[in-house]
Amino acid sequence: MVAAAALDPIAGLWAVLESVPDPEIPVVSVVDLGIVRSVSPERVVITPTYTGCPATQVIERDIRDALDAAGYRGVRIETTLSPPWTTDWISEAGKGKLKAYGIAPPLPAGERAVECPQCGSTQTDEVSRFGSTPCKAQWRCRDCLEPFDLFKCH
Amino acid sequence: AQDQALFDHVLRLGDDSLILGQRLGEWCGHAPSVEVDLSLANMALDLIGQATHFLNHAGDIEGHGRDGDALAFHRDVLDFRNCLLVEQPNADFAQTMARQLLFSTWQKMLFDHLIGSSDETIAAVAAKAVKEVTYHQELAAEWVIRLGDGTEESRRRMADGLDWMWRFIPELFEMDEIAVEAARQGVGVDVTVFRADYDARIRAVLAEATLEAPADQRPILGGRRGHHSEHLGHLLAPMQYVPRTYPDAKW
Numbered sequence: 001m002v003a004a005a006a007l008d009p010i011a012g013l014w015a016v017l018e019s020v021p022d023p024e025i026p027v028v029s030v031v032d033l034g035i036v037r038s039v040s041p042e043r044v045v046i047t048p049t050y051t052g053c054p055a056t057q058v059i060e061r062d063i064r065d066a067l068d069a070a071g072y073r074g075v076r077i078e079t080t081l082s083p084p085w086t087t088d089w090i091s092e093a094g095k096g097k098l099k100a101y102g103i104a105p106p107l108p109a110g111e112r113a114v115e116c117p118q119c120g121s122t123q124t125d126e127v128s129r130f131g132s133t134p135c136k137a138q139w140r141c142r143d144c145l146e147p148f149d150l151f152k153c154h
Numbered sequence: 155a156q157d158q159a160l161f162d163h164v165l166r167l168g169d170d171s172l173i174l175g176q177r178l179g180e181w182c183g184h185a186p187s188v189e190v191d192l193s194l195a196n197m198a199l200d201l202i203g204q205a206t207h208f209l210n211h212a213g214d215i216e217g218h219g220r221d222g223d224a225l226a227f228h229r230d231v232l233d234f235r236n237c238l239l240v241e242q243p244n245a246d247f248a249q250t251m252a253r254q255l256l257f258s259t260w261q262k263m264l265f266d267h268l269i270g271s272s273d274e275t276i277a278a279v280a281a282k283a284v285k286e287v288t289y290h291q292e293l294a295a296e297w298v299i300r301l302g303d304g305t306e307e308s309r310r311r312m313a314d315g316l317d318w319m320w321r322f323i324p325e326l327f328e329m330d331e332i333a334v335e336a337a338r339q340g341v342g343v344d345v346t347v348f349r350a351d352y353d354a355r356i357r358a359v360l361a362e363a364t365l366e367a368p369a370d371q372r373p374i375l376g377g378r379r380g381h382h383s384e385h386l387g388h389l390l391a392p393m394q395y396v397p398r399t400y401p402d403a404k405w
Binding site: 048050051052053054080081082083084085127128129131132134138154 | 196201293
């Protein structure tokens with residue numbers, strides 16, 4: 001990491017950030033989730049997903065630890081609220097990882113059929129719009145009968 | 155002073171969210187089903203997130219070194235500026251949903267307007283939170299309809315809950331000198347501009363719930379100036395106990 005930093009600090013910083021998992025959904029990184037807004041040799045700007053998401057403080061601390069460990073002690077972390085984060089900021093790779101993990105990714109605009117991440121059926125129903133974390137709703141599949149989480153469109 | 159009106163305005167926004175968030179948190183582990191329990195806890199989390207942003211901002215405006223935690227945990231009841239609606243007791247689930255419908259419908263309309271606030275932080279928090287508040291409003295409306303148009307008992311409880319909360323609506327639309335000044339500066343809004351929309355929206359939900367709107371009662375005001383019901387002190391005591399007993403505690 002330190003060697004990478006010496007070669008290209010921006011690429012090195014991105015590599016470090018890509019290694020920081022989301023604390024609630026560890027299969028995706030903070031970069032996959034789209035909460036890293038900008039990176040410069042002086043500062044990393046991040047944005048919270050949900051207003052009250054308790055992971056926000058943990059994420060900042062995890063990024064700090066990862067940057068420190070990779071030798072980027074001088075890089076500041078700043079938080080911005082504007083423009084607000086939406087699920088459109090989640091990368092395609094991130095959506096694929098969510099699905100493989102068993103969480104239906106947020107639906108593209110205009111799409112209404114929620115696909116069961118277990119069996120792929122679209123015969124699915126919402127159980128509750130609120131789930132185990134602010135970003136997820138509880139759904140169930142009428143075909144394989146399994147419950148699953150849907151990452152809410154936001 | 156200009157900053158005083160801004161400070162008071164942001165404090166009101168933050169206290170509304172904080173107190174309702176704390177109230178909803180009281181349901182944690184006690185709700186009628188696990189799904190409802192999660193819903194109420196999630197709404198509480200959203201509201202406390204709003205409160206954190208607003209109260210930290212209020213502390214910055216004030217400039218005396220108080221942050222959001224200091225404002226939440228180290229103020230006495232008379233210094234809180236929330237509306238009286240949010241401090242009303244949960245009572246039963248129907249009364250909780252009545253309060254949520256009346257508040258979230260108002261807060262959604264308020265935030266839609268505050269997105270245009272000339273204060274960048276207020277505008278950013280409103281823009282961020284408005285989608286979450288839309289969920290709160292929809293959840294409350296669904297339950298008011300389900301309980302109102304439900305069994306004899308659920309209907310009676312829903313009507314009673316609305317009847318209790320109804321008297322606190324006028325305070326939501328009160329334009330006192332602080333609200334007028336905040337609106338004049340462009341940091342706040344004239345809430346009376348969406349009163350008709352609000353009434354129409356609430357009446358539409360009640361119609362679907364096959365409920366009559368309660369008769370208008372004598373309005374109860376005063377929360378914005380620190381005149382609270384006895385319920386607020388009982389809410390603050392458990393909320394503030396630990397930070398006041400161990401002021402430097404970290405976890």
